[in-house]
Amino acid sequence: MRKKLFLAATMALAMTAFAAPAFADDNADLQNLINNATSGTVTLDKDYTITDTIEIDDGITINGNGKTITYSGNGSALSVTAQEAVVLNDVDVTAASSGAYAISLTSSQPDLTLTDCVINANNRGINMYPSGGCEGGKLVVSDTDINNTQITDYVNQTTVGDTRGIALFDVKNSSIKIENGSSINGFGYCVNVSGTLVNGIRDGQDTKIEVTDSAIQGWSAFNVWSCNMTFDLTNSTFKGINRL
Numbered sequence: 580m581r582k583k584l585f586l587a588a589t590m591a592l593a594m595t596a597f598a599a600p601a602f603a604d605d606n607a608d609l610q611n612l613i614n615n616a617t618s619g620t621v622t623l624d625k626d627y628t629i630t631d632t633i634e635i636d637d638g639i640t641i642n643g644n645g646k647t648i649t650y651s652g653n654g655s656a657l658s659v660t661a662q663e664a665v666v667l668n669d670v671d672v673t674a675a676s677s678g679a680y681a682i683s684l685t686s687s688q689p690d691l692t693l694t695d696c697v698i699n700a701n702n703r704g705i706n707m708y709p710s711g712g713c714e715g716g717k718l719v720v721s722d723t724d725i726n727n728t729q730i731t732d733y734v735n736q737t738t739v740g741d742t743r744g745i746a747l748f749d750v751k752n753s754s755i756k757i758e759n760g761s762s763i764n765g766f767g768y769c770v771n772v773s774g775t776l777v778n779g780i781r782d783g784q785d786t787k788i789e790v791t792d793s794a795i796q797g798w799s800a801f802n803v804w805s806c807n808m809t810f811d812l813t814n815s816t817f818k819g820i821n822r823l
Contacts, residue, residue, distance in 0.1 A: 606631045609648070613639060623670070632656065638663025643670030643696070650674040655683040655706065664690040664717075673699040675728040680706045684718070687711065692719040699728050704744045704763070712749030712775070714784075720745070720757045727765030727797070737765050737797045737820040744769040744797070751784035761793040768802035769795045783808035790815045798822075 605627045612621050616639050623646040632655050633648070639661070648670065650656035656674040659665050659682065670693075674681045681700040684691055684707040691705075698704045704725035707718060725744045730736045744763035747755065747770075763769040770788070774781035783805040790811070795801075796818035801810075 605629050606633075609633055613641070629656070632658050635659045635661055635665055637661050638665060638690075640666040640668065641670055642668045645669055645671070647671040647673060650679060650681075651676055653678040655680040657682045659684050659689060659691055660686050662686050662688050662690075664692070666692045666694070667696050669695045671697040671699070673728070675699060675701050678702050680704075681725075682706065683708070684716075685709050687713050688715050689713055690717045692717075692721070693723045694719075694721045696723040698723065698725040700725070701728050702742050703746050704766070706743070706746045707750055708746065708748045709750075712751060713753060714751050716750055716753035718745070718753075718755045720761050722759045723761045725761075725763045725766075730765050733764035733796060735820070737822060738767050739798050739822055740767045742767045743771045744795075746771045747773070747786075749774045750786055751782070753786045755786070755788045756791070757793050757795075758789070758791040759793070763793075763795045764797065766797040767799065769797040769800050771802045772808070773804040780807075781805040785809070787811065789813075794818075796820060 606629045609627045609629060610633055613633065613635060619638060620640045622642045623644055626647045628649045630651050635657060648656060653676045656672050672681045679701045680703040681698045682705045687709050689707060689709065727738050727742055729738050744766040781804050784807055787809045791813045792815060794816040797820060799819055800817040
């Protein structure tokens with residue numbers, strides 16, 4: 580697994596007259612590459628610098644070969660609306676602008692697998708907030724790091740308050756797996772679970788969260804507001820960092 584340290588200087592983008600067309604080309608190039616994936620698989624052959632959200636509305640496997648998608652907006656770098664399986668292999672996604680998310684999942688049955696990826700985000704790494712909730716969703720984070728970009732010393736420092744490594748809202752009867760040496764670092768709520776209040780409860784309806792052979796460290800490892808869920812935590816490290 581390629582473990583990468585986030586470099587804040589990467590986001591000091593030079594906005595020159597010559598650079599603007601390159602940004603526009605990267606947005607169109609990457610979106611077209613994904614849209615035109617006739618075999619259901621694409622392979623990145625360069626780094627992409629984007630200013631607009633890239634939409635993934637169909638099942639696809641993206642093989643990154645260690646390439647980086649760097650997003651300079653304050654929305655989401657990638658928006659996954661597909662109902663089919665989406666797989667990111669060896670892809671790095673950086674969304675370091677204030678308030679930015681790396682990946683948003685908004686379909687009613689999301690299915691996303693990250694393997695050997697590095698996710699760097701200012702506010703949220705993976706935001707699983709389907710409109711109207713989701714049923715039977717799937718998220719697998721394997722051999723992947725999710726880092727908050729506001730800090731670099733994840734052992735001693737963390738953001739405080741509402742930043743989230745993985746945010747889950749109205750996720751029901753779903754499977755969330757964090758495994759194979761993955762880590763979530765530097766967020767206020769590394770894993771945040773909540774939902775709509777109905778008859779006095781926020782019901783996860785048998786959603787299962789499994790953490791295996793991984794490490795989670797931040798202001799809190801888990802911030803849980805929902806009930807009727809199972810947490811299976813095996814051979815992993817959880818660290819709460821108090822900055823006061």
